[in-house]
Amino acid sequence: MTLLTIENLNVSYRGSGRSAHILDGVDIEIGHGQSVGLAGESGSGKSTVAFALLGLLADNAEVSAAYAAFDGRTQDFAARETASLRGADIAMIFQDPMTALNPMFTIGTQLVDIQRRRFQKASRKALWARAEAVLADVGVQDAAARMHRYPHEFSGGMRQRVVIAMALLVEPKLLIADEPTTALDATIEAQVVDVLHRLRQRTSASMLVVSHSMGLIAELCDSVVVMYAGTVVESGKVADVLHRPRHPYTRALLACEIDPFAAFDPSQDLATIPGNVPDPSRRPKGCIFAGRCPARHDRCSEKPPQRHAGDGRPYACWLEAA
Amino acid sequence: MTALVDLSRRPGGTFALFAVTLLCLVAIAAPVIAPYGPNAIAPASRLMDPSLQHWLGTDHLGRDILSRLIFGARVALGISLSVIAISLTAGVVLGIISALSPRAVDLVIVGIFDIVTSFPSIILALALVAVLGPGLGNVVLLVSIVFIPHFGRVARAQTIAIRNSPFIEAEKVLGAQTWRVILHHVMPNIIGPIFVLACMDIPVVITIEAGLSFLGLGVRPPLASWGNLLNDGYTYLDQSPWLATFSGLSLILATLGFALLGEALRDTLDPKLRKTL
Amino acid sequence: MRSASLQIHLAFKLATALLAVAGSVVLLLALTRLIPGDPATVILGSRATPEAVAALNARIGLDRSLVEQAFAFFGRLFSGDLGEDVFNGRPVLNLVLAALPNTAALAISAMVTAVVLGVPLALLSARWPGGKVDRLIAFLSVGFISTPSFVVSVFLLMVFSVTLRWFPVLGAGESGDLADQLWHLVLPTAALAAGWVGYIARLLRSSLLEVLSESHIRTLRAYGVSEAKILMKYALKPAVLPTVAVLGMGFGELLGGAVFAEVIFNRPGLGSLIYDAIRTRNYPVVQGGVFIIVLLYVLTNLIADLSQSLIDPRERARLVSGRGQ
Numbered sequence: 001m002t003l004l005t006i007e008n009l010n011v012s013y014r015g016s017g018r019s020a021h022i023l024d025g026v027d028i029e030i031g032h033g034q035s036v037g038l039a040g041e042s043g044s045g046k047s048t049v050a051f052a053l054l055g056l057l058a059d060n061a062e063v064s065a066a067y068a069a070f071d072g073r074t075q076d077f078a079a080r081e082t083a084s085l086r087g088a089d090i091a092m093i094f095q096d097p098m099t100a101l102n103p104m105f106t107i108g109t110q111l112v113d114i115q116r117r118r119f120q121k122a123s124r125k126a127l128w129a130r131a132e133a134v135l136a137d138v139g140v141q142d143a144a145a146r147m148h149r150y151p152h153e154f155s156g157g158m159r160q161r162v163v164i165a166m167a168l169l170v171e172p173k174l175l176i177a178d179e180p181t182t183a184l185d186a187t188i189e190a191q192v193v194d195v196l197h198r199l200r201q202r203t204s205a206s207m208l209v210v211s212h213s214m215g216l217i218a219e220l221c222d223s224v225v226v227m228y229a230g231t232v233v234e235s236g237k238v239a240d241v242l243h244r245p246r247h248p249y250t251r252a253l254l255a256c257e258i259d260p261f262a263a264f265d266p267s268q269d270l271a272t273i274p275g276n277v278p279d280p281s282r283r284p285k286g287c288i289f290a291g292r293c294p295a296r297h298d299r300c301s302e303k304p305p306q307r308h309a310g311d312g313r314p315y316a317c318w319l320e321a322a
Numbered sequence: 323m324t325a326l327v328d329l330s331r332r333p334g335g336t337f338a339l340f341a342v343t344l345l346c347l348v349a350i351a352a353p354v355i356a357p358y359g360p361n362a363i364a365p366a367s368r369l370m371d372p373s374l375q376h377w378l379g380t381d382h383l384g385r386d387i388l389s390r391l392i393f394g395a396r397v398a399l400g401i402s403l404s405v406i407a408i409s410l411t412a413g414v415v416l417g418i419i420s421a422l423s424p425r426a427v428d429l430v431i432v433g434i435f436d437i438v439t440s441f442p443s444i445i446l447a448l449a450l451v452a453v454l455g456p457g458l459g460n461v462v463l464l465v466s467i468v469f470i471p472h473f474g475r476v477a478r479a480q481t482i483a484i485r486n487s488p489f490i491e492a493e494k495v496l497g498a499q500t501w502r503v504i505l506h507h508v509m510p511n512i513i514g515p516i517f518v519l520a521c522m523d524i525p526v527v528i529t530i531e532a533g534l535s536f537l538g539l540g541v542r543p544p545l546a547s548w549g550n551l552l553n554d555g556y557t558y559l560d561q562s563p564w565l566a567t568f569s570g571l572s573l574i575l576a577t578l579g580f581a582l583l584g585e586a587l588r589d590t591l592d593p594k595l596r597k598t599l
Numbered sequence: 600m601r602s603a604s605l606q607i608h609l610a611f612k613l614a615t616a617l618l619a620v621a622g623s624v625v626l627l628l629a630l631t632r633l634i635p636g637d638p639a640t641v642i643l644g645s646r647a648t649p650e651a652v653a654a655l656n657a658r659i660g661l662d663r664s665l666v667e668q669a670f671a672f673f674g675r676l677f678s679g680d681l682g683e684d685v686f687n688g689r690p691v692l693n694l695v696l697a698a699l700p701n702t703a704a705l706a707i708s709a710m711v712t713a714v715v716l717g718v719p720l721a722l723l724s725a726r727w728p729g730g731k732v733d734r735l736i737a738f739l740s741v742g743f744i745s746t747p748s749f750v751v752s753v754f755l756l757m758v759f760s761v762t763l764r765w766f767p768v769l770g771a772g773e774s775g776d777l778a779d780q781l782w783h784l785v786l787p788t789a790a791l792a793a794g795w796v797g798y799i800a801r802l803l804r805s806s807l808l809e810v811l812s813e814s815h816i817r818t819l820r821a822y823g824v825s826e827a828k829i830l831m832k833y834a835l836k837p838a839v840l841p842t843v844a845v846l847g848m849g850f851g852e853l854l855g856g857a858v859f860a861e862v863i864f865n866r867p868g869l870g871s872l873i874y875d876a877i878r879t880r881n882y883p884v885v886q887g888g889v890f891i892i893v894l895l896y897v898l899t900n901l902i903a904d905l906s907q908s909l910i911d912p913r914e915r916a917r918l919v920s921g922r923g924q
Contacts, residue, residue, distance in 0.1 A: 086821055086822060087824070092818075094814060094817070094821075102833050103911075104836045114819065114822035117822060117824070152913045152916075163818075170822065440619035442854065442856075442893075444852075444855040445854075445858075448885075449627060449630060452877040452885045533749055538878070555753070556753050559753070563757055567757070
């Protein structure tokens with residue numbers, strides 16, 4: 001049984017006179033205790049999936065899904081029912097720890113208030129004690145004193161630990177990490193990945209890791225969904241997708257990764273995908289990636305079919321499975 | 323033209339356009355549309371309620387309130403436009419001089435601006451009127467002084483921003499003279515914000531003028547300033563409420579109309595100014 | 600944020616404030632010299648004897664140069680001497696100090712009223728921006744802001760004192776009778792506060808909306824923290840900073856605006872003191888009164904600046920440690 005199932009998720013923004021289609025028929029499935037990566041470059045809509053899941057999109061966003069269920073209960077995306085899952089069933093780790101915390105309040109105050117939804121009857125004292133324990137647990141030294149400190153008195157890495165502590169405090173069924181390491185420098189990134197890794201082993205929670213980095217996803221996830229311009233182009237087990245990518249976009253994305261264990265190779269630095277993600281208000285009719293695809297041919301002007309690779313995982317491309 | 327259309331779409335925009343247009347027309351056509359002379363005294367018919375003869379009633383000297391209000395629009399618009407013209411010109415000139423002069427001159431001018439703005443504006447106006455005395459010309463002069471720093475500061479800031487931009491440097495390198503550079507680049511760039519600021523200052527000028535006149539320190543009676551009318555109405559408040567009511571409403575119509583117009587202009591012409599103005 | 604340490608910043612602020620006050624004194628004294636004709640003759644009338652004119656000139660200090668006069672003014676200031684009333688020789692300082700409590704009570708009650716009404720209106724607006732309530736509040740705010748306070752005063756007097764007879768017409772109430780004094784304070788306070796209610800509502804609304812779009816608010820929303828708590832606790836505190844700065848300025852403007860309320864409701868106070876002095880050309884009283892208002896204006900600006908730093912923990916830390924970053 002799966003924890004989360006979403007079929008045919010669509011998101012569009014209504015502007016003055018025009019609308020932009022941000023997500024186009026996205027399917028996602030996360031099993032109990034499973035960790036899923038959501039990969040793609042910026043503008044691919046991967047963060048929109050996470051925000052739509054929590055009902056955090058702006059008011060002018062129209063969200064719909066053919067079918068959605070969380071933990072056995074169906075969810076109506078159009079009515080933003082999933083907002084009730086916030087802070088109790090689903091927790092989120094945000095991208096930039098420098099701006100994710102309120103500068104005017106102590107860490108302790110914020111760590112207490114975010115638990116309120118989950119533990120409605122607990123005393124403030126009890127919540128404070130929990131917060132202190134979890135803060136120590138994610139590796140913040142001298143947590144008791146640190147609880148009384150303000151965010152500006154923490155380094156970037158320490159703030160990200162505070163943000164992770166928030167997510168742990170509400171004991172969610174699903175933990176979303178939105179680009180958890182992007183805003184950090186390399187040494188701190190390693191520490192935070194380490195914290196996430198330990199967390200992965202200790203909790204039974206499912207995880208959704210949103211990242212442009214295939215490396216991070218490979219490290220933290222069981223399976224991966226690759227997105228491009230608001231559509232899923234390929235999905236499957238991490239090992240399969242990494243080693244036998246089917247879609248030309250997945251291949252291009254993998255080529256952009258710098259393998260930290262490889263010997264220095266100047267050509268690696270230069271690997272980028274030429275061109276840009278298409279403007280969401282003017283989506284091409286056929287394959288969404290055709291404009292930048294190295295393997296483009298005539299049929300790509302029509303919408304590509306869902307194909308299944310030999311191992312049964314889906315991808316959307318006119319190219320036959322090799 | 324598109325700005326006008328945008329304007330009328332904003333909440334209050336239609337009202338602003340209506341109020342300002344009405345005031346301007348009334349002020350221009352005052353002698354034609356006013357049913358009586360503004361100073362025509364009729365002791366027999368004093369403090370009358372509104373009637374067919376006197377639509378808005380009469381004051382304590384039997385003067386027609388409507389006619390005095392119509393001529394009052396002339397005084398309000400005339401004074402506020404003169405004040406804006408004087409303080410805008412002086413402010414922009416001082417601001418540009420300040421921005422382009424050596425540091426010492428800049429400091430002196432900015433220091434004067436700071437001193438002038440260290441008075442609450444109505445208190446500065448009162449201090450000045452204490453010295454200059456009341457009267458039409460003095461009111462225009464002293465309210466202008468109060469508003470010079472408004473324009474001066476914006477002109478100075480904008481000029482400094484442009485002075486430091488690369489394209490001005492390029493022109494200087496190419497041998498252009500400083501004043502030519504200013505005429506060509508600084509003026510067109512500061513005109514937008516200055517214009518918006520002028521529009522937003524008009525209701526404040528109208529308020530200060532009317533306030534001084536209300537206190538008997540502004541335009542001298544019998545000239546029909548709305549402030550004078552309100553004072554007359556206030557004096558005879560226990561006998562007749564009409565003059566106070568209608569002169570107060572005229573002031574509200576004018577200040578509200580220009581305030582909404584100024585805001586609409588700011589948002590349509592230059593949304594960036596939202597924070598600074 | 601700021602690169603210099605907070606103490607240096609405050610010292611700089613204090614220095615500019617003092618310079619502005621000094622400058623305004625020089626301006627005030629210089630203005631008196633601009634009076635067409637001889638001020639003493641203007642004050643005493645054309646039939647005054649030359650001896651009387653000379654004596655008055657010496658008393659006001661007009662027989663010396665502007666610089667000497669300014670130094671003399673500051674010199675006397677330190678011994679608490681603001682000059683003398685030209686008509687009865689009473690010390691200006693006494694007149695000002697007697698008038699100040701009435702005006703301060705009016706300005707403070709107007710400011711408190713404006714905050715008490717303006718903050719909830721801002722919160723309501725920011726809760727549903729663009730909605731019916733927001734648009735109604737926006738319209739009322741512009742209306743209140745642009746309506747001159749003396750028009751509001753006259754209208755309030757007309758409706759509540761003359762027609763309905765709910766409130767006393769004139770005066771500040773019996774001294775010693777606090778209830779009576781408060782009763783007399785209601786209408787002038789309402790007249791002065793109206794514009795500031797609108798101003799605070801608008802200013803705070805826009806900074807609330809700005810804060811509400813920041814990521815730390817999104818964090819709280821993602822954890823299901825109630826919208827009410829987010830708005831009233833986590834958004835209000837950072838959003839209140841710019842408003843505090845404006846309140847400091849507003850207090851000084853209220854001291855100035857009090858002149859209308861005091862004249863209309865016939866209340867004794869700093870405003871009516873200056874007003875009467877202007878009409879009787881009692882220049883030392885005008886100078887002294889305006890000087891005190893400028894001083895209070897600059898002072899409240901400074902206090903606002905300081906309290907802004909005390910609210911913000913980042914600034915507060917620097918104030919305590921005294922170290923720049």
